[in-house]
Structure formats: structure tokens, C-alpha cells
Amino acid sequence: xxxxxxxxxxxxxxxxxxxxxxxxxxxxxxxxxxxxxxxxxxxxxxxxxxxxxxxxxxxxxxxxxxxxxxxxxxxxxxxxxxxxxxxxxxxxxxxxxxxxxxxxxxxxxxxxxxxxxxxxxxxxxxxxxxxxxxxxxxxxxxxxxxxxxxxxxxxxxxxxxxxxxxxxxxxxxxxxxxxxxxxxxxxxxxxxxxxxxxxxxxxxxxxxxxxxxxxxxxxxxxxxxxxxxxxxxxxxxxxxxxxxxxxxxxxxxxxxxxxxxxxxxxxxxx
Amino acid sequence: xxxxxxxxxxxxxxxxxxxxxxxxxxxxxxxxxxxxxxxxxxxxxxxxxxxxxxxxxxxxxxxxxxxxxxxxxxxxxxxxxxxxxxxxxxxxxxxxxxxxxxxxxxxxxxxxxxxxxxxxxxxxxxxxxxxxxxxxxxxxxxxxxxxxxxxxxxxxxxxxxxxxxxxxxxxxxxxxxxxxxxxxxxxxxxxxxxxxxxxxxxxxxxxxxxxxxxxxxxxxxxxxxxxxxxxxxxxxxxxxxxxxxxxxxxxxxxxxxxxxxxxxxxxxxxxxxxxxxxxxxxxxxxxxxxxxxxxxxxxxxxxxxxxxxxxxxxxxxxxxxxxxxxxxxx
Numbered sequence: 001x002x003x004x005x006x007x008x009x010x011x012x013x014x015x016x017x018x019x020x021x022x023x024x025x026x027x028x029x030x031x032x033x034x035x036x037x038x039x040x041x042x043x044x045x046x047x048x049x050x051x052x053x054x055x056x057x058x059x060x061x062x063x064x065x066x067x068x069x070x071x072x073x074x075x076x077x078x079x080x081x082x083x084x085x086x087x088x089x090x091x092x093x094x095x096x097x098x099x100x101x102x103x104x105x106x107x108x109x110x111x112x113x114x115x116x117x118x119x120x121x122x123x124x125x126x127x128x129x130x131x132x133x134x135x136x137x138x139x140x141x142x143x144x145x146x147x148x149x150x151x152x153x154x155x156x157x158x159x160x161x162x163x164x165x166x167x168x169x170x171x172x173x174x175x176x177x178x179x180x181x182x183x184x185x186x187x188x189x190x191x192x193x194x195x196x197x198x199x200x201x202x203x204x205x206x207x208x209x210x211x212x213x214x215x216x217x218x219x220x221x222x223x224x225x226x227x228x229x230x231x232x233x234x235x236x237x238x239x240x241x242x243x244x245x246x247x248x249x250x251x252x253x254x255x256x257x258x259x260x261x262x263x264x265x266x267x268x269x270x
Numbered sequence: 271x272x273x274x275x276x277x278x279x280x281x282x283x284x285x286x287x288x289x290x291x292x293x294x295x296x297x298x299x300x301x302x303x304x305x306x307x308x309x310x311x312x313x314x315x316x317x318x319x320x321x322x323x324x325x326x327x328x329x330x331x332x333x334x335x336x337x338x339x340x341x342x343x344x345x346x347x348x349x350x351x352x353x354x355x356x357x358x359x360x361x362x363x364x365x366x367x368x369x370x371x372x373x374x375x376x377x378x379x380x381x382x383x384x385x386x387x388x389x390x391x392x393x394x395x396x397x398x399x400x401x402x403x404x405x406x407x408x409x410x411x412x413x414x415x416x417x418x419x420x421x422x423x424x425x426x427x428x429x430x431x432x433x434x435x436x437x438x439x440x441x442x443x444x445x446x447x448x449x450x451x452x453x454x455x456x457x458x459x460x461x462x463x464x465x466x467x468x469x470x471x472x473x474x475x476x477x478x479x480x481x482x483x484x485x486x487x488x489x490x491x492x493x494x495x496x497x498x499x500x501x502x503x504x505x506x507x508x509x510x511x512x513x514x515x516x517x518x519x520x521x522x523x524x525x526x527x528x529x530x531x532x533x534x535x536x537x538x539x540x541x542x543x544x545x546x547x548x549x550x551x552x553x554x555x556x557x558x559x560x561x562x563x564x565x566x567x568x569x570x571x572x573x574x575x576x577x578x579x580x581x582x583x584x585x586x587x588x589x590x591x592x593x594x595x596x597x598x599x600x
Contacts, residue, residue, distance in 0.1 A: 057488075060492060061491070062492065081494075082491070082494045082495065082496050083494035085494065086492065086493050087494070091488065091491075092489075093488035093492070095486070096485055096486050096488070096489045097351065097485055097489070098485070098540070099484040099485070099541075100534075100540055101534070101538050101539055101540040102539065102540025102541075103540070106539065106540060107540075110482065110485065110493070111493065113478065113481075113494060113495070114493055116478070118475065146540075147540075166493065
């Protein structure tokens with residue numbers, strides 16, 4: 001286990017080269033090239049149906065590009081063994097399914113799958129990874145509860161715990177805060193920020209809430225109609241002009257008094 | 271001993287007790303000491319005849335096909351994440367029956383050939399459902415609905431074949447429609463033993479992937495499971511289990527359908543509950559066969575499948591009435 005001396009994680013290079021992704025013959029992401037900064041929090045934002053979730057699926061090997069390549073450490077991600085990728089890259093999709101009646105601990109333990117062989121039994125390092133994941137997400141006291149009994153916020157932390165027990169160097173999350181109230185959104189994002197800071201895990205997530213995105217992101221990718229409109233630090237990306245372009249939104253950008261990241265104040269009709 | 275182990279022990283004892291009772295009781299009932307003596311190599315010649323020629327093959331076959339049905343149901347229901355998705359509901363058993371009846375009545379096949387035809391029939395049906403329900407991804411509910419349609423078609427085809435085949439023995443026709451253990455022989459037992467020796471280890475090897483597939487395709491793929499390949503392998507194994515059992519004893523209505531849900535309710539915990547499902551199926555089939563032979567029989571014997579149907583049908587109705595739109599039982 002390398003959880004205490006985490007900042008010396010091996011560095012990784014995850015990037016998309018001229019990637020086009022489509023569903024049922026329709027291009028959702030067209031000819032996009034993007035590099036994911038190692039060891040940083042990257043947030044992908046954009047209007048509904050702009051292709052941000054699709055790009056995340058492409059980066060995570062769930063969707064094979066129609067053209068172009070997704071490269072992990074200079075190798076085509078689709079040329080690698082699925083377990084090999086799963087040991088480095090974790091993905092938490094938007095609506096994962098919990099088997100009926102499963103307990104929190106059993107669900108979190110399933111994240112260990114890529115580290116187990118055909119006949120390999122549950123090992124002490126598996127146990128340690130699960131314990132760590134439960135503690136890091138503040139779900140240890142829920143360990144013997146069933147998933148159905150939990151609130152939405154608790155459930156989301158359990159799913160994040162499962163992703164942590166997988167112990168990936170790069171963690172991709174598709175809207176990890178959907179359906180959560182603002183307090184639980186912050187809880188979930190804090191868990192991910194801690195993970196990034198303490199273990200050096202590269203975090204890439206799709207978020208809807210622009211102000212939270214700007215607050216938690218080191219690097220932002222703004223998408224519009226299947227293309228990347230802008231990327232860079234939040235203050236480079238979140239500008240009044242870009243908000244108009246990407247969302248058709250008239251907005252004033254001010255300084256977030258808490259985090260000093262840019263803050264979007266939408267201008268409605270009143 | 272944890273809950274699962276307790277349940278497994280309890281079910282095993284129940285299954286063993288039912289098996290002994292089924293061998294002992296009949297037109298001529300053996301006392302327990304005589305039965306045990308006979309089973310372990312002693313006993314009178316007439317006792318040996320009754321036990322080894324008449325009753326033991328039937329009881330063993332009941333237990334073995336139950337394992338096939340129970341495991342197949344558990345695999346399908348987990349794989350498609352839908353309690354309705356058992357091979358008897360979605361036409362896989364029907365496909366096996368059609369092929370078995372076809373080979374028996376039209377081509378006069380026997381023994382192993384019938385089993386192999388059933389396997390081919392079931393695989394064809396599974397393949398057709400898979401193709402028809404595939405639309406840029408697999409959808410459990412679509413698979414089930416198409417399967418239910420195919421199950422009805424299979425029933426009609428069996429009916430037609432039996433009419434054409436000029437079956438004068440209604441008992442035998444019923445066996446192919448609903449399933450029965452009346453014709454059990456040592457050859458059948460051997461076929462089923464060999465099949466399980468091949469298929470059960472395959473299930474054991476694939477179980478960890480199935481546990482991942484329970485979490486949804488995306489998460490399973492993200493955790494390193496080759497989703498399509500694993501699913502295909504699991505379907506083939508489950509189809510083989512149910513097809514060979516069906517070839518030997520007919521569809522035995524609802525055994526595959528109810529065993530895993532009962533087992534999961536007993537052990538809890540969201541696992542696959544494969545061993546408990548097989549054990550529940552054994553208890554169910556032995557129990558149903560006992561009822562069919564001794565409690566419902568009036569002159570002629572009632573096929574076992576009628577009794578399992580009486581148990582299973584109310585469960586199906588209950589499930590449909592409590593299932594929400596996502597196809598999950600509440």
C-alpha cells in the first residue's frame with residue numbers, strides 16, 4: 001500500500017487525439033484533442049447535450065472512438081487489457097446500480113476486482129484499501145448498512161468509496177453531485193479534493209454547477225456542441241463572453257469571496 | 271457460522287431428508303434402517319430392486335436437474351437484472367422443449383441426441399432473443415418481453431408437434447408440456463452428472479464477473495470486465511444448464527424462476543446466492559415430485575411440473591403486481 005506516501009504516485013498521461021465519438025451514427029464529440037493534467041482536478045462543463053459525458057466515456061474506454069485515439073501513457077487505451085486499465089483508471093458513471101440488499105462494505109469491496117486474479121483470495125491489501133476508502137469518505141460507520149437504507153448523499157459517498165477502493169491513479173466521475181442538495185454536493189467534492197491533495201489522484205469530472213466547478217477545478221474544460229470552446233484555469237475559462245457563447249447566458253462574473261475563483265452571476269429579466 | 275452458511279446447512283439437511291423420504295416411501299414403504307442398509311450395500315434383493323432400479327434414479331435425477339434449473343435461473347436473473355428473466359419465462363426452456371420433442375417425435379432420437387438437440391434449440395432461441403433485443407446495448411426488460419413472446423410461440427409449436435406426432439399417451443405429452451420425472455433412468459442421471467461436471471466449474475469461474483455485471487455495464491467495464499464477452503459466456507453456460515435439464519425432464523415450470531428469489535430472500539446481502547439457489551431448487555423439485563407421486567396421484571401419476579406450476583404461478587402474479595416500471599421488484 002502506498003496510501004501514506006501518496007504524492008509520489010507515478011505520473012500518467014491521459015489524452016484524446018483528434019477523437020470523434022458517436023452514438024447511433026450521430027457525432028456527439030467531433031475531432032476533439034485534449035490532455036488531462038496529471039495530479040490535478042479537471043472539471044468538464046458545458047450546456048446540456050454538449051458532449052461532456054460522452055467525452056468522459058471516451059476517456060474512460062467505455063466508448064470506442066469512431067476516429068482518433070485515446071492514449072494512456074502513450075499507448076492506445078483500447079489496445080490495453082481491460083484489467084490493466086482498470087488498475088490505473090477508475091470511472092464512476094452517472095447511475096450505477098446497487099444489487100438489492102447489498103451492504104455498504106460488500107459494495108465498496110467490489111471495487112477491488114481489477115486487483116484480483118482468477119483464483120486469488122481476498123488479501124490484506126484488499127482489506128486495507130476498503131478500510132481506507134470507507135474512512136476517507138466518512139462511510140465507515142455505515143459499513144454494515146444496506147444501500148437501500150441510505151440517503152442520497154450517503155449513497156453517493158459510498159459509490160465514491162467504491163471508486164477509491166479500486167485505488168486508481170486517475171478517477172473519472174460523471175456528475176457525481178447530481179440529485180444532491182448543496183451541502184452534500186460540497187461534501188462529495190471535498191472528498192474528491194482531499195483525495196487529489198493527499199494521494200495525488202488525478203480527478204476528472206463532469207459537473208453542472210458552474211460556480212462549484214470553478215471553485216474545485218485546477219483545470220476547466222468548457223464544451224459547446226461537441227467541441228472544446230476553452231480550457232485552462234477557471235479564471236481563464238469562466239468569462240462573460242464564454243458563458244454567452246456556451247450557454248446563451250448573459251452573466252456577470254465576480255470574484256467568489258470565499259475561494260477567489262470566478263463566480264457566475266446570471267442576469268435574468270429581473 | 272454466518273447467515274449464508276446457516277441457510278446452506280439448513281437447506282442441505284432439508285434436501286437430504288426429502289431425498290431419503292422420497293426413496294423410502296411408495297407403494298411399498300421401506301423402514302429407515304432397511305433403506306440405509308440397502309443404500310450402503312446390504313438389504314434384501316427386492317429392497318435393492320426397489321431402491322436402485324425404481325426410486326434412486328428418479329430422486330437423483332430430480333436433484334441434478336434442480337441444480338441445473340436453479341443455477342440457470344439465478345444466472346439469468348442476475349445477468350439481466352430482472353426477476354422475470356428466468357429461462358422458463360423467456361422461452362429458453364421452450365426452445366429446448368421444442369427441439370427435444372422435434373427430435374423425439376419426428377426423428378425418433380433417444381438419449382444423448384435428445385439432450386444435444388435441446389441444447390441447440392435453446393441456444394438458437396437465446397441467440398434470436400439476443401439479436402432482437404440488441405439496440406446499441408443490451409436492455410434487460412426488452413430481452414424479457416421478447417422472450418415472453420417466444421415462450422408462447424414455443425408452447426404452440428410443442429402443441430402442434432404433439433398433435434402431429436400422434437401421441438396416444440397423454441401422460442407422455444404432458445411431460446413435454448409441463449415436465450415430469452416419471453421416465454427417469456440411470457442413463458439420464460449419467461447425462462446430467464457429466465453436464466454438471468463441465469458446467470458448474472464454468473459457473474464458478476464466471477461468478478466474479480457476474481458480480482461486477484450486477485453493478486451495471488459501465489461500472490463493470492470501468493472495473494475491468496470485458497462486458498460483452500463475459501455476458502455471452504454466462505448466457506451460453508446458463509442456456510446449457512437449463513437446456514440439458516429440460517431435455518431430460520421437460521420444462522418443470524417455474525423452478526428456475528422461483529428458486530433464486532427465494533434463496534436471496536433467505537440469505538440476503540445482494541450476492542449471487544448460487545449455492546443456496548441450487549439447494550432451494552432441489553428442495554422444491556423433490557418436494558413437488560413427492561406431492562405429485564403420493565398426494566395428488568389418483569390412479570395415474572401427476573407430472574411434477576404441474577405441482578411446481580401451482581407453486582410458481584402465484585409468485586409470478588405477485589411479482590408482476592409489485593414490480594415497478596423499471597422492472598425491479600419493490
